[in-house]
Amino acid sequence: xxxxxxxxxxxxxxxxxxxxxxxxxxxxxxxxxxxxxxxxxxxxxxxxxxxxxxxxxxxxxxxxxxxxxxxxxxxxxxxxxxxxxxxxxxxxxxxxxxxxxxxxxxxxxxxxxxxxxxxxxxxxxxxxxxxxxxxxxxxxxxxxxxxxxxxxxxxxxxxxxxxxxxxxxxxxxxxxxxxxxxxxxxxxxxxxxxxxxxxxxxxxxxxxxxxxxxxxxxxxxxxxxxxxxxxxxxxxxxxxxxxxxxxxxxxxxxxxxxxxxxxxxxxxxxxxxxxxxxxxxxxxxxxxxxxxxxxxxxxxxxxxxxxxxxxxxxxxxxxxxxxxxxxxxxxxxxxxxxxxxxxxxxxxxxxxxxxxxxxxxxxxxxxxxxxxxxxxxxxxxxxxxxxxxxxxxxxxxxxxxxxxxxxxxxxxxxxxxxxxxxxxxxxxxxxxxxxxxxxxxxxxxxxxxxxxxxxxxxxxxxxxxxxxxxxxxxxxxxxxxxxxxxxxxxxxxxxxxxxxxxxxxxxxxxxxxxxxxxxxxxxxxxxxxxxxxxxxxxxxxxxxxxxxxxxxxxxxxxxxxxxxxxxxxxxxxxxxxxxxxxxxxxxxxxxxxxxxxxxxxxxxxxxxxxxxxxxxxxxxxxxxxxxxxxxxxxxxxxxxxxxxxxxxxxxxxxxxxxxxxxxxxxxxxxxxxxxxxxxxxxxxxxxxxxxxxxxxxxxxxxxxxxxxxxxxxx
Numbered sequence: 001x002x003x004x005x006x007x008x009x010x011x012x013x014x015x016x017x018x019x020x021x022x023x024x025x026x027x028x029x030x031x032x033x034x035x036x037x038x039x040x041x042x043x044x045x046x047x048x049x050x051x052x053x054x055x056x057x058x059x060x061x062x063x064x065x066x067x068x069x070x071x072x073x074x075x076x077x078x079x080x081x082x083x084x085x086x087x088x089x090x091x092x093x094x095x096x097x098x099x100x101x102x103x104x105x106x107x108x109x110x111x112x113x114x115x116x117x118x119x120x121x122x123x124x125x126x127x128x129x130x131x132x133x134x135x136x137x138x139x140x141x142x143x144x145x146x147x148x149x150x151x152x153x154x155x156x157x158x159x160x161x162x163x164x165x166x167x168x169x170x171x172x173x174x175x176x177x178x179x180x181x182x183x184x185x186x187x188x189x190x191x192x193x194x195x196x197x198x199x200x201x202x203x204x205x206x207x208x209x210x211x212x213x214x215x216x217x218x219x220x221x222x223x224x225x226x227x228x229x230x231x232x233x234x235x236x237x238x239x240x241x242x243x244x245x246x247x248x249x250x251x252x253x254x255x256x257x258x259x260x261x262x263x264x265x266x267x268x269x270x271x272x273x274x275x276x277x278x279x280x281x282x283x284x285x286x287x288x289x290x291x292x293x294x295x296x297x298x299x300x301x302x303x304x305x306x307x308x309x310x311x312x313x314x315x316x317x318x319x320x321x322x323x324x325x326x327x328x329x330x331x332x333x334x335x336x337x338x339x340x341x342x343x344x345x346x347x348x349x350x351x352x353x354x355x356x357x358x359x360x361x362x363x364x365x366x367x368x369x370x371x372x373x374x375x376x377x378x379x380x381x382x383x384x385x386x387x388x389x390x391x392x393x394x395x396x397x398x399x400x401x402x403x404x405x406x407x408x409x410x411x412x413x414x415x416x417x418x419x420x421x422x423x424x425x426x427x428x429x430x431x432x433x434x435x436x437x438x439x440x441x442x443x444x445x446x447x448x449x450x451x452x453x454x455x456x457x458x459x460x461x462x463x464x465x466x467x468x469x470x471x472x473x474x475x476x477x478x479x480x481x482x483x484x485x486x487x488x489x490x491x492x493x494x495x496x497x498x499x500x501x502x503x504x505x506x507x508x509x510x511x512x513x514x515x516x517x518x519x520x521x522x523x524x525x526x527x528x529x530x531x532x533x534x535x536x537x538x539x540x541x542x543x544x545x546x547x548x549x550x551x552x553x554x555x556x557x558x559x560x561x562x563x564x565x566x567x568x569x570x571x572x573x574x575x576x577x578x579x580x581x582x583x584x585x586x587x588x589x590x591x592x593x594x595x596x597x598x599x600x601x602x603x604x605x606x607x608x609x610x611x612x613x614x615x616x617x618x619x620x621x622x623x624x625x626x627x628x629x630x631x632x633x634x635x636x637x638x639x640x641x642x643x644x645x646x647x648x649x650x651x652x653x654x655x656x657x658x659x660x661x662x663x664x665x666x667x668x669x670x671x672x673x674x675x676x677x678x679x680x681x682x683x684x685x686x687x688x689x690x691x692x693x694x695x696x697x698x699x700x701x702x703x704x705x706x707x708x709x710x711x712x713x714x
Contacts, residue, residue: 001043009052012043029066036065039073045080050089051105053080064154071154095151102139112137112173119176120209120235123264123273135174143167145184160188178203193219208236218246226254238264247285256284258293267301275300279310289314304331317341327368335362337377352448356382356392370427372405374398382411387445389418403427407434425471432474436465443485449538449578450487452639452679458497459485465504473534475506491583491641491677493554495519507532511542518550524572537577544572548590560598561683562675566651567591583641593651597685640678647671649692667694667710 001014021037023029039062045055059076077092088101114129145165152160162185169180182199197215211233218226229246240262247255259280267274281295294311304326312319318338324331343355360377375396382392392411399406404424412418419441423434443457450457465478479501486497500514509530516524524546531539552566568587576582647653647670655665671689676682694710 008048009046010048011046012055015042016040032066034065034067036063038063041076047080047082050080051107052082053089054082055080066154069150069153071150094146095148096143096145098141098143100139100141103136104139105133105136108133108136109171112171116173116176116178116203116209120203121238121240121264123238123266138172138174140170141168141180158190160186162186176203176205178209191220191222193222195219208234210234224254253288254286256286256291257282258284270302272302284312291317303327307333323363325364325367327366329366331365333364333367335364337361353385354383355386356380360394372398372427374405384411385445385448387442399424412439423467430471432467432469432471434467436467436478438463438465438480443482452578452581453490453574453583454487455490456488457486459483461485463501476504476532477506478504480504480509489583491559491639492552492585493558494550494552496524507535516544519553520550522546522549522567524549539577540574540581542574546570546572551585551587552593552595556596556598561677562595562597562685564593564595564654566593566595566645568593568645580638581640583639585641585643585645587644588646589648589651591650594654595651596654596656598656638679641676643675645673645675645687647673647689653689665694665696665710667691669694 002011003014004011016039018037018039021028023035023037024033029035039059041057041059041062043055043057045053045057047053047055056077056079058078059073062073062076064071064073073094075092075094077090079090081088086102087104088099089104090100091098111129111131112134114125115131115134118125118128143166145161145163145167147163148161165182165184165187167180167182169178171178171180179202180200182197184197185195187194187197194215195217197213199211199213201209201211203209211231213229213231215229216227218229220226226246229244231242231244234241241260242262243257243259245255245257247253259282260277262275262277264273264275266272277298277300279293279296279298282293284291284293291312291314294309294313296310297308298310299306299308304324306324307322310321316339318336319340320336321333323333325333337358337360340358341356342358344353356379358377358379360375362373362375362377365372365374373396375394377394379392379394382389389411393409395408397406398404402424404426406424407421409419409421411420417440418438420437420439421434423432425432439462441461443459443461447454447457460483461480462483463478463480465476465480467474467476469475481501483499484497485499486495488495496516496518498514498516502514503510503512509532511526511528511530514526516526518524524544526542526544528540528542530542533539547569548567549569549572550565551568551572552564554563556563567590568585569590570585570587572587573584574581575584649668649670651668653665653667653669655667667689669689669691671687673685673687673689675685677684691710692712696708696710697705
């Protein structure tokens with residue numbers, strides 16, 4: 001095709017078929033080494049930038065791959081018309097359509113916005129912007145969002161916009177006219193969801209700037225719901241006024257109002273910006289509890305933030321903040337809490353939740369450079385992962401001789417029960433040096449890390465540990481003794497107990513020849529590790545070996561895919577991260593095992609729909625059976641299992657057919673069966689089973705009942 005750079009405005013006219021481009025070696029993608037681009041398209045335009053482009057670009061059947069995901073573009077069309085009086089850019093894609101019309105110079109938009117700032121908040125400006133191209137932007141924009149989920153996931157993962165959302169507006173800074181609006185059924189920013197929101201901001205006639213945000217409901221942090229939130233902002237004459245209110249006026253469940261005004265001014269002596277934020281007194285209802293918010297001021301300058309008695313009260317509850325935040329070590333921010341309920345369920349990726357009633361005082365210093373806190377806090381009804389620990393006490397004191405913060409933490413119902421932590425935090429190097437003592441700590445506290453495959457943990461843990469090293473990556477070492485401990489494996493409904501000691505080395509929990517017992521006293525020996533890494537993620541790699549162990553103990557009400565009682569000799573392994581664990585069992589049946597396999601259900605695909613009577617020479621055609629059943633997904637992560645069974649004649653198998661047709665096979669034999677499934681709802685079973693002996697009980701609506709003897713070798 002044509003690529004002509006001889007004139008001031010280059011000309012392009014060519015088709016492009018890019019089979020595959022690896023973007024990392026080409027230095028286009030800086031992080032993802034797997035990023036690839038393939039496209040089929042045409043280009044026919046004149047111009048050297050988006051500002052003066054005339055013509056069109058089309059992409060057909062194009063694909064972008066990154067981080068294991070694929071973004072397809074089957075229809076992507078950009079058309080631009082550039083004229084002295086009026087120009088336009090029209091974008092039509094699978095994900096959104098957009099039209100920009102008028103006069104535009106994109107490199108002049110930021111200076112134009114800064115110019116508007118000089119009108120509204122002149123004290124916040126340090127350098128007056130270049131206004132030479134102010135009149136070059138006078139355009140309208142109209143964006144129609146289609147299905148942008150994949151587009152957001154690739155380029156703006158913090159945002160999600162519902163289909164059929166719309167954004168429209170006008171940008172004319174020279175005429176002091178800016179007007180934009182956005183309407184949607186749903187808008188998500190990180191973990192905050194707005195239902196049927198509208199955003200509208202406007203600047204007109206050299207007066208003021210207004211912003212209005214409305215929504216039918218706001219789900220904050222995926223947990224707390226606010227009905228009909230409304231925020232109005234007005235900016236003019238170096239002042240920002242904001243009014244925020246939420247809730248149904250007829251309900252006191254969750255409602256309130258917050259009014260504040262921020263005033264900006266330049267200090268005539270230092271030429272620095274000073275800001276004063278004034279909060280008006282108000283009343284807030286949270287879960288029908290009335291809270292009073294006092295009137296107060298927050299003053300901000302270039303060196304410090306001064307908080308003047310910021311208080312929230314409700315009967316005997318109090319939260320009070322006052323003091324100064326600055327780079328000077330003597331400036332202190334004081335926090336006082338009284339009978340204050342707190343709860344946080346999203347620590348360590350949701351694996352740690354804390355709850356309680358807190359009283360005490362805390363002081364913060366050095367928040368600009370080296371944050372320090374001095375505390376004397378007491379927590380009643382302290383819960384860790386919904387396990388009631390009784391009371392907790394947190395103390396910290398400064399030791400000027402060692403330049404360290406001495407820490408003492410006591411958690412538990414009694415002095416000799418729970419968790420005791422003593423040690424220090426060294427400022428130089430930001431190092432931890434802590435000694436931790438556990439006594440009678442209930443194992444159920446570890447449930448969130450194991451919930452994907454175990455609903456119940458029993459027993460207690462006692463031990464001595466140290467936590468040392470850099471604050472960002474401390475190392476845990478020591479030993480923990482487990483007493484009367486047990487764990488229930490959900491998907492096979494077997495409970496195993498253990499009384500053993502494990503060693504912890506550099507955040508890795510090491511298991512060496514741990515003896516595991518089932519409810520009948522049979523044993524398995526376990527080895528492996530649980531690697532806590534940086535305490536933000538975890539990897540599990542455990543293996544158990546046995547010559548006879550209860551490996552399945554389910555009844556029909558617990559699992560209609562397969563159930564029964566099965567003993568086996570072999571290997572059981574648990575691997576992966578807590579939210580993506582894999583359970584693998586490779587075993588040979590032993591003892592009096594009885595397994596029930598119902599070949600019925602609404603969501604089942606079968607190769608074996610009934611019983612086939614065949615000649616001896618064709619019997620191999622029916623030995624292999626495979627079916628898949630869909631089950632309801634769970635919310636406990638993506639747990640998967642794979643069970644490989646070598647069946648022996650000791651085990652009895654019950655094959656149950658569709659109850660509408662009737663009939664069942666009771667058999668003993670040998671073979672290899674594999675069952676696999678996961679919490680995403682899939683279950684499959686396949687393999688070969690050769691009968692040594694058995695009976696087929698045929699029943700048809702209770703009108704016909706006939707017993708057949710199954711021939712050996714079937």
